[in-house]
Amino acid sequence: MDIAPESQCFPEHREPGLFLNPNDLQAVAMTELTHSPSLQDRMLFAVPKKGRLNQAALNLLEGADIQFRREHRLDIALVKNLPIALIFLPAADIPTFVGEGQCDLGITGLDQVQEHDAYVRATARARRLSGEIKPEEIDGKTPGCEVVMELGFGSCKLQVQAPEKGQYNCTNDLVGKNIGTSFVRLAEEHFARLEHEDDEKDGVPTGGKLRTKIIQLSGSVEAACALGVADGIVDLVESGETMRACGLKAIDTVMESTAILIKSRSPRNPELLDLIASRIGGVITAQKYVLCQYNIERSRLAEATKITPGKRAATVTPLDEDGWCAVSAMVAQKSIALVMDELTRVGATDVLVLSIANSRNS
Numbered sequence: 200m201d202i203a204p205e206s207q208c209f210p211e212h213r214e215p216g217l218f219l220n221p222n223d224l225q226a227v228a229m230t231e232l233t234h235s236p237s238l239q240d241r242m243l244f245a246v247p248k249k250g251r252l253n254q255a256a257l258n259l260l261e262g263a264d265i266q267f268r269r270e271h272r273l274d275i276a277l278v279k280n281l282p283i284a285l286i287f288l289p290a291a292d293i294p295t296f297v298g299e300g301q302c303d304l305g306i307t308g309l310d311q312v313q314e315h316d317a318y319v320r321a322t323a324r325a326r327r328l329s330g331e332i333k334p335e336e337i338d339g340k341t342p343g344c345e346v347v348m349e350l351g352f353g354s355c356k357l358q359v360q361a362p363e364k365g366q367y368n369c370t371n372d373l374v375g376k377n378i379g380t381s382f383v384r385l386a387e388e389h390f391a392r393l394e395h396e397d398d399e400k401d402g403v404p405t406g407g408k409l410r411t412k413i414i415q416l417s418g419s420v421e422a423a424c425a426l427g428v429a430d431g432i433v434d435l436v437e438s439g440e441t442m443r444a445c446g447l448k449a450i451d452t453v454m455e456s457t458a459i460l461i462k463s464r465s466p467r468n469p470e471l472l473d474l475i476a477s478r479i480g481g482v483i484t485a486q487k488y489v490l491c492q493y494n495i496e497r498s499r500l501a502e503a504t505k506i507t508p509g510k511r512a513a514t515v516t517p518l519d520e521d522g523w524c525a526v527s528a529m530v531a532q533k534s535i536a537l538v539m540d541e542l543t544r545v546g547a548t549d550v551l552v553l554s555i556a557n558s559r560n561s
Contacts, residue, residue: 241277241284242468244475245296245305248274248287251437252458255352256306260285262482262557263475282471291381294461298344303466304475306350310357310382310435310456317384319343344461347476351483353458357382359389359451360442361431362424370451371397375410379429382453383415386433389453421445477559484510485555488529491538493547497522504528506541529555 246260247253260267267285269276274287286302293307294315359378361367367376374393380386390411398407414429421441423429433453436442442449460479466472488510495503504513509528516525526547530538539550 238275238284241282242304242466242471242475243284243286243302245286245288245293245302245307247290247293247306250290251355252290252306252308252353255350255458259306259350259479259482262485263478265475265478281475282468283475294344297461297463300463300465303463303468303472304347305344305461306458307461308353308355308456309346309349309459310355310385310454312344312346312459312461313454313456314382314385316343317388321384321387343464345464347460347462348480348483350458350460350479351486354456355435355437356449356455357385357433357453358436358449359431359433359453360421360424360436360447361450363443363446363448365424365430367431368450372450373411373431376430377412377414377428378431378433379414379416379420379423380433381416381418381420382433383413385453386413389433389451421447481558484558487532488555488558489532489535490527490553490555491530491535491542491550492525492527492553493542493550494518494523494525495542495545495547497524499546500524500526502545503542503547506538506545 244265246256265281265283265285266279267276268279269285269287276285276287277283278285286296288296290307291311291314293302293305294312296302297305298315298319359370359373361373367373370389371393374390374397378386378390387409390413391409394410414423416423416428420432420434422445423432424447425445431450432447434442435456436449439449460476462472462476491507493503493507500515503526504515507513507526507528507530509530513526513528516527517523518525530552535552539552542550
């Protein structure tokens, strides 16, 4: 299939270096679709269309009472109970759409935001070196996105991996070698720092061309070493089982990542955006905490509330029986078993644990 030249994919008023790969025609079409008149009155919320973040993101939207029906294979779904349109995109593209103001909110990985930011930095650096002036605004909007909150799922690490039985035992051993990755800019920055440190240590002038060759791969990065494409890789790792199965070992961590909620610096509807962020924050709190209730003698209240201080403070209510009170406190779900043991030890009775369906943060 013939690919349209860059000038046709990106109208003159856009800066191609700050947008997606012009060969990705589907992404370009989506950019145009977000400007559709039918979406002008709706806040646009970018959601991962597939991959490791997809289902957890959908569960979060359900908890926030964002009601929608996504027709099969369609990448836009209109929310029924709020003026919002969900835009389903690859997680790697979401920082670009949100950062350039095409979408107002987005769920993606911190790794993808950092990769996008590294790409913008590299583009700006190239323009400075060529004498170009990087514009501060695009289409009258300040580019870039802001992190609203961590979402509590999708934890992983972006790691440098090398063959288990190979000769590379630390990242410096891979300087000047071939590195396969889909995180090209983060890998470039990581190895540029290593080369800079090595040059300073050896008394060599720094700031030259990157000696390490970064090879862009879009999938199956873990197979690159076995196939002879690369000497090492930079890729996301969750449990590490896949890497070990491919005969790889971690020799360095570039960054730790988790799923995050990001927002545009020029949102269409700031009030609605804040409302959705508040709802999502409430869902996350409800997932992390349970409500612990128990009775305790007032003489031992101080000892008990040290065990259950609550998210802000415990709620204490006098009982009809003299010298006794009831206590309610939010407790981190992961530690509730130990908390119940400790409460029993200090004399608490009728210890109950209740799940929290939803909440609102103050």
